[in-house]
Amino acid sequence: MKIPRTERIARIMWRLTKNPFRSFSLSDIAKGFKVSKTVISDDIEIISKAMKDEGRCNIVIDRGRGGGAYLVPVFDESDRRNFLECLANELSKEERFLPGGLIYYSDIIFNPYYTQWLGWALASMFVDSGADVVMTTEVKGIPIALYVAQGLGLPLAVCRFRNRPSDGPAVALHYPSGTGEVRTMYMGTRNLKKGAKVLIIDDFMRGGSTISGMIMMTREFEASVVGKGVFIASALPEQKAISQYKALLVLEKREGKPHVSVL
Incomplete structure:
Protein backbone atom coordinates (compact mmCIF):
# COMPACT_ATOMS: atom_id res chain seq x y z
CA MET A 1 0.00 0.00 0.00
CA LYS A 2 1.34 3.40 -0.97
CA ILE A 3 2.08 5.68 1.98
CA PRO A 4 0.65 9.23 1.83
CA ARG A 5 3.26 11.92 1.29
CA THR A 6 2.59 13.64 4.60
CA GLU A 7 3.28 10.40 6.49
CA ARG A 8 6.36 9.69 4.37
CA ILE A 9 7.79 13.16 5.11
CA ALA A 10 7.10 12.74 8.83
CA ARG A 11 8.86 9.37 8.93
CA ILE A 12 11.88 10.63 6.97
CA MET A 13 12.12 13.66 9.23
CA TRP A 14 12.01 11.43 12.32
CA ARG A 15 14.95 9.37 11.00
CA LEU A 16 17.04 12.44 10.25
CA THR A 17 16.39 14.26 13.53
CA LYS A 18 17.05 11.15 15.63
CA ASN A 19 20.35 10.43 13.86
CA PRO A 20 22.33 13.67 13.33
CA PHE A 21 25.31 13.38 10.96
CA ARG A 22 24.24 9.89 9.86
CA SER A 23 23.87 9.84 6.09
CA PHE A 24 20.76 8.11 4.76
CA SER A 25 20.88 6.85 1.18
CA LEU A 26 18.17 8.42 -0.96
CA SER A 27 18.03 5.24 -3.02
CA ASP A 28 17.47 3.08 0.08
CA ILE A 29 14.76 5.42 1.38
CA ALA A 30 13.05 5.42 -2.02
CA LYS A 31 13.17 1.64 -2.16
CA GLY A 32 11.71 1.35 1.35
CA PHE A 33 8.77 3.62 0.49
CA LYS A 34 8.40 2.22 -3.05
CA VAL A 35 8.73 5.58 -4.77
CA SER A 36 11.33 7.12 -7.05
CA LYS A 37 14.53 8.72 -5.84
CA THR A 38 13.32 12.01 -7.32
CA VAL A 39 10.21 11.92 -5.13
CA ILE A 40 12.34 11.34 -2.01
CA SER A 41 14.67 14.15 -3.02
CA ASP A 42 11.67 16.49 -3.24
CA ASP A 43 10.43 15.30 0.16
CA ILE A 44 13.78 16.06 1.76
CA GLU A 45 13.83 19.50 0.14
CA ILE A 46 10.54 20.25 1.92
CA ILE A 47 11.99 18.98 5.23
CA SER A 48 15.18 20.97 4.69
CA LYS A 49 13.29 24.23 4.10
CA ALA A 50 11.06 23.67 7.14
CA MET A 51 14.02 22.91 9.42
CA LYS A 52 15.98 25.89 8.11
CA ASP A 53 13.00 28.19 8.70
CA GLU A 54 12.65 26.73 12.21
CA GLY A 55 16.31 27.58 12.88
CA ARG A 56 17.14 24.29 14.55
CA CYS A 57 19.12 22.33 11.96
CA ASN A 58 20.23 22.10 8.34
CA ILE A 59 19.71 19.10 6.08
CA VAL A 60 22.73 18.44 3.89
CA ILE A 61 21.88 16.65 0.63
CA ASP A 62 24.46 14.86 -1.51
CA ARG A 63 23.10 14.65 -5.04
CA GLY A 64 25.88 12.41 -6.33
CA ARG A 65 25.43 8.89 -7.55
CA GLY A 66 25.37 7.48 -4.05
CA GLY A 67 23.24 10.45 -2.92
CA GLY A 68 22.38 10.72 0.73
CA ALA A 69 21.06 13.20 3.28
CA TYR A 70 22.00 13.98 6.87
CA LEU A 71 21.14 16.49 9.57
CA VAL A 72 23.54 19.11 10.99
CA PRO A 73 22.59 20.81 14.29
CA VAL A 74 21.98 24.56 14.15
CA PHE A 75 20.58 26.92 16.77
CA ASP A 76 19.15 30.18 15.43
Missing part, protein backbone atom coordinates in the same frame (compact mmCIF):
# COMPACT_ATOMS: atom_id res chain seq x y z
CA GLU A 77 21.08 32.97 17.14
CA SER A 78 17.97 34.85 18.28
CA ASP A 79 16.29 31.72 19.67
CA ARG A 80 19.56 30.57 21.22
CA ARG A 81 20.03 33.86 23.04
CA ASN A 82 16.41 33.95 24.26
CA PHE A 83 16.73 30.41 25.62
CA LEU A 84 20.03 31.13 27.36
CA GLU A 85 18.84 34.46 28.79
CA CYS A 86 15.80 32.77 30.37
CA LEU A 87 18.14 30.15 31.82
CA ALA A 88 20.58 32.82 33.04
CA ASN A 89 17.76 34.66 34.80
CA GLU A 90 16.72 31.45 36.56
CA LEU A 91 20.30 30.67 37.58
CA SER A 92 20.81 34.21 38.88
CA LYS A 93 18.22 33.77 41.64
CA GLU A 94 19.77 34.39 45.05
CA GLU A 95 18.74 31.01 46.49
CA ARG A 96 20.88 29.21 43.90
CA PHE A 97 24.19 30.61 45.10
CA LEU A 98 26.18 28.42 47.45
CA PRO A 99 29.21 29.02 49.71
CA GLY A 100 32.59 29.07 48.01
CA GLY A 101 31.38 30.82 44.87
CA LEU A 102 29.40 27.79 43.69
CA ILE A 103 25.99 27.69 42.05
CA TYR A 104 23.22 25.10 42.23
CA TYR A 105 22.19 23.89 38.77
CA SER A 106 21.70 20.13 39.16
CA ASP A 107 17.94 20.49 38.59
CA ILE A 108 18.75 22.07 35.21
CA ILE A 109 21.30 19.63 33.83
CA PHE A 110 19.36 16.58 34.98
CA ASN A 111 16.20 17.83 33.27
CA PRO A 112 16.12 16.49 29.66
CA TYR A 113 14.15 19.51 28.43
CA TYR A 114 16.98 21.89 29.29
CA THR A 115 19.86 19.52 28.71
CA GLN A 116 18.93 18.52 25.18
CA TRP A 117 18.85 22.18 24.13
CA LEU A 118 22.07 22.95 25.98
CA GLY A 119 23.68 20.00 24.21
CA TRP A 120 22.31 21.19 20.88
CA ALA A 121 23.59 24.72 21.52
CA LEU A 122 27.11 23.44 22.25
CA ALA A 123 27.01 20.91 19.40
CA SER A 124 26.11 23.66 16.92
CA MET A 125 29.29 25.52 17.97
CA PHE A 126 31.51 22.56 17.06
CA VAL A 127 29.98 21.11 13.88
CA ASP A 128 33.19 21.87 11.96
CA SER A 129 35.59 20.66 14.65
CA GLY A 130 36.24 17.32 12.99
CA ALA A 131 35.85 15.52 16.33
CA ASP A 132 35.23 11.79 16.36
CA VAL A 133 34.58 11.47 20.12
CA VAL A 134 33.23 13.67 22.93
CA MET A 135 34.97 13.54 26.32
CA THR A 136 33.76 14.65 29.75
CA THR A 137 34.11 13.76 33.44
CA GLU A 138 31.65 12.22 35.84
CA VAL A 139 29.12 13.03 37.19
CA LYS A 140 27.52 16.34 36.23
CA GLY A 141 29.39 16.65 32.97
CA ILE A 142 27.71 13.54 31.56
CA PRO A 143 24.14 14.77 30.78
CA ILE A 144 25.17 17.76 28.66
CA ALA A 145 28.08 15.94 27.01
CA LEU A 146 25.78 13.05 26.09
CA TYR A 147 23.41 15.39 24.25
CA VAL A 148 26.37 17.08 22.55
CA ALA A 149 27.55 13.65 21.41
CA GLN A 150 24.05 12.81 20.20
CA GLY A 151 23.82 16.10 18.29
CA LEU A 152 27.12 15.42 16.54
CA GLY A 153 26.50 11.71 16.02
CA LEU A 154 29.55 10.79 18.11
CA PRO A 155 30.34 8.38 20.98
CA LEU A 156 30.99 9.66 24.50
CA ALA A 157 34.11 8.86 26.56
CA VAL A 158 33.91 9.56 30.30
CA CYS A 159 36.87 10.24 32.59
CA ARG A 160 36.12 8.82 36.03
CA PHE A 161 37.49 9.73 39.45
CA ARG A 162 37.21 6.18 40.70
CA ASN A 163 38.24 3.08 38.77
CA ARG A 164 35.60 0.37 38.52
CA PRO A 165 36.29 -3.28 37.68
CA SER A 166 33.36 -3.21 35.24
CA ASP A 167 35.17 -0.55 33.16
CA GLY A 168 38.00 -2.95 32.36
CA PRO A 169 41.64 -1.84 32.02
CA ALA A 170 42.14 1.89 32.54
CA VAL A 171 44.81 4.56 32.33
CA ALA A 172 45.31 6.48 35.60
CA LEU A 173 46.39 10.11 35.39
CA HIS A 174 47.47 12.44 38.21
CA TYR A 175 46.81 16.13 37.65
CA PRO A 176 47.00 19.28 39.82
CA SER A 177 43.77 20.94 40.97
CA GLY A 178 43.23 24.65 41.35
CA THR A 179 43.81 24.35 45.11
CA GLY A 180 47.21 22.74 44.64
CA GLU A 181 46.24 19.20 45.58
CA VAL A 182 46.88 16.32 43.20
CA ARG A 183 43.87 14.43 41.91
CA THR A 184 43.50 11.26 39.88
CA MET A 185 41.25 10.50 36.93
CA TYR A 186 40.83 7.28 34.97
CA MET A 187 39.97 6.52 31.36
CA GLY A 188 39.13 3.01 30.20
CA THR A 189 41.49 1.84 27.47
CA ARG A 190 38.48 0.76 25.40
CA ASN A 191 36.74 4.13 25.67
CA LEU A 192 39.25 6.23 23.78
CA LYS A 193 41.10 5.15 20.65
CA LYS A 194 44.70 6.02 19.92
CA GLY A 195 44.94 9.11 17.72
CA ALA A 196 41.30 10.16 18.30
CA LYS A 197 40.15 13.74 17.71
CA VAL A 198 38.53 14.79 20.98
CA LEU A 199 35.91 17.42 21.78
CA ILE A 200 36.01 18.15 25.53
CA ILE A 201 32.76 19.21 27.24
CA ASP A 202 32.36 20.23 30.89
CA ASP A 203 29.44 21.50 32.94
CA PHE A 204 31.28 24.13 35.03
CA MET A 205 34.73 25.65 34.86
CA ARG A 206 36.38 27.84 37.46
CA GLY A 207 40.14 27.64 36.97
CA GLY A 208 40.10 25.00 34.25
CA SER A 209 42.06 22.31 36.12
CA THR A 210 39.59 19.52 35.31
CA ILE A 211 39.63 20.29 31.60
CA SER A 212 43.42 20.58 31.80
CA GLY A 213 43.44 17.09 33.32
CA MET A 214 41.32 15.78 30.43
CA ILE A 215 43.73 17.35 27.96
CA MET A 216 46.58 15.54 29.70
CA MET A 217 44.57 12.32 29.45
CA THR A 218 44.19 12.70 25.67
CA ARG A 219 47.98 12.86 25.39
CA GLU A 220 48.24 9.49 27.12
CA PHE A 221 46.23 8.08 24.20
CA GLU A 222 48.18 10.12 21.62
CA ALA A 223 44.87 11.82 20.82
CA SER A 224 44.34 15.48 19.93
CA VAL A 225 41.89 18.04 21.32
CA VAL A 226 39.88 19.83 18.62
CA GLY A 227 37.57 21.85 20.86
CA LYS A 228 36.61 22.71 24.45
CA GLY A 229 33.04 23.62 25.41
CA VAL A 230 31.57 24.61 28.79
CA PHE A 231 28.05 25.17 30.09
CA ILE A 232 28.99 27.76 32.75
CA ALA A 233 32.41 29.40 33.09
CA SER A 234 33.35 31.46 36.14
CA ALA A 235 34.75 34.91 35.38
CA LEU A 236 37.21 34.46 38.25
CA PRO A 237 40.00 33.64 38.30
CA GLU A 238 40.78 35.46 35.08
CA GLN A 239 43.86 33.32 34.52
CA LYS A 240 42.69 29.84 33.54
CA ALA A 241 44.66 26.63 33.19
CA ILE A 242 43.38 26.38 29.60
CA SER A 243 42.77 28.73 26.71
CA GLN A 244 40.56 28.93 23.61
CA TYR A 245 37.38 27.48 25.05
CA LYS A 246 33.73 28.27 24.27
CA ALA A 247 31.12 28.74 27.01
CA LEU A 248 27.37 29.33 26.97
CA LEU A 249 27.08 31.24 30.25
CA VAL A 250 29.42 33.10 32.58
CA LEU A 251 29.22 33.37 36.37
CA GLU A 252 30.37 36.82 37.45
CA LYS A 253 29.74 39.47 40.08
CA ARG A 254 27.54 42.52 39.60
CA GLU A 255 27.36 45.11 42.35
CA GLY A 256 29.04 42.62 44.63
CA LYS A 257 26.46 39.87 43.98
CA PRO A 258 26.84 36.68 41.88
CA HIS A 259 25.14 36.89 38.50
CA VAL A 260 24.89 34.57 35.48
CA SER A 261 25.05 36.13 32.01
CA VAL A 262 25.00 34.95 28.40
CA LEU A 263 28.33 35.09 26.62
